[in-house]
Amino acid sequence: MSPSPPTIKDTSLTLSAPPTSQYSTSTPAPSPSLTTNSYSSPPPPPSAAPPPSRNITFRNLRSVDPQHLSDLLSSTLPLDSNLSSPDDQLNHLNSTLLASLNSLAPLKRKNVTFKTSSPWFTPALRKLKQTGRQLERLTMKSSLTVHHDSYKLHLTTYRDALNAAKCAYLSTIFIDPSRNPRTLFSTVNKLLKPHADTLSSSTSTCSSFLQFFSDKITAMNLSLSAACDTQTSPPTSTATLPPSISLDLPSPPPHGILSQFTLVTPPEILQLISSSKPTTCSLDPLPTPLLKSCLPVLCPYIVNLFNSSLSQGTVPSAFKTAAVTPILKKPGLDPSSLSNYRPISNLPFLSKTIECIISKHLHRHLQKMTFLNPFSLDFVLTTAQKRPSSKSSMTSSPLLTPVPSTSSSSLT
Incomplete structure (x- = not known):
């Protein structure tokens, strides 16, 4: 009777995707007659963050016909003699203008994504960027040294091409005499002045700014009123008066009022x-x-x-x-x-x-x-x-x- 052949257990890898999105490997217990090794799959490449979106309110002003708007305003804006106050007249004018604009170009809401490229980002640079993404994925997939070296060399080439394109674009702005001076000085300010961080826009921030500026204007008005009172009141001591305020002000002639x-x-x-x-x-x-x-x-x-x-x-x-x-x-x-x-x-x-x-x-x-x-x-x-x-x-x-x-x- 011939001996039975040795039993070989299945050593295939089992991949499971738990809720944490981390890939794990599991292997059965090794057999005494076979040595098994544990393998781990490479982590997935980080997904790029979606571009920021914003909900905006806009009007399609290009669809407004000026002649149609003029006809609408002439029929809805009669000269009302009962409105004698400037506030009432302005409120009536503003409400009529706003109602006419809403009828021809109503407000619309839309979620938009602001994804603008730099002006010096040419199609050739875009092609180089796509090639770099391909080499990056190949390097992470194969983990070979030759792919890693090719990816590093391509990054250096892409960086040099990006700097050369940016320098060529800025040189055109600085050298071309037909350029708008506003564009020239705006570009210089962006290059020389650092980017200023600002506060986040919120209702509380706007209220704080409103209160601060209102208090500042109130303090300025009080200081001006105090200076006027100092001029009109009889001086008790000339040493207490500011040297810039003169009390001998000539009164204007009657015909000059x-x-x-x-x-x-x-x-x-x-x-x-x-x-x-x-x-x-x-x-x-x-x-x-x-x-x-x-x-x-x-x-x-x-x-x-x-x-x-x-x-x-x-x-x-x-x-x-x-x-x-x-x-x-x-x-x-x-x-x-x-x-x-x-x-x-x-x-x-x-x-x-x-x-x-x-x-x-x-x-x-x-x-x-x-x-x-x-x-x-x-x-x-x-x-x-x-x-x-x-x-x-x-x-x-x-x-x-x-x-x-x-x-x-x-x-x-």
């Missing part, structure tokens, strides 16, 4: 708005390019609003509201300290327009009364001829100070 503003005319409004920059504020009910395209229809209502404001000596409350963006005063400052930020206010377009009108009236009156300093006349003329823009410093505009409305001849 500006008692009222001159009302504007439709041609003046047409010329001023047509020559202004089409800057738009987030508080504007209608984008400025559309407003300028419908200007022949809107001009009578804008003239009526401005003349009502100039005759009553008040500015609508909506014109005193600005969208404020805080920016760091200098690169490298602590972004967590609110005192390191300065506010940039974005005013409505019509607010800057009426501010430009008042500035021209004041300059005309000062020039007529010969109150201007001849040594600074060139600077005053240059400043008075500036076109209205929606951006300004928060503390440089008198329209941002919340003063109660009065019926006096001076604007509040």
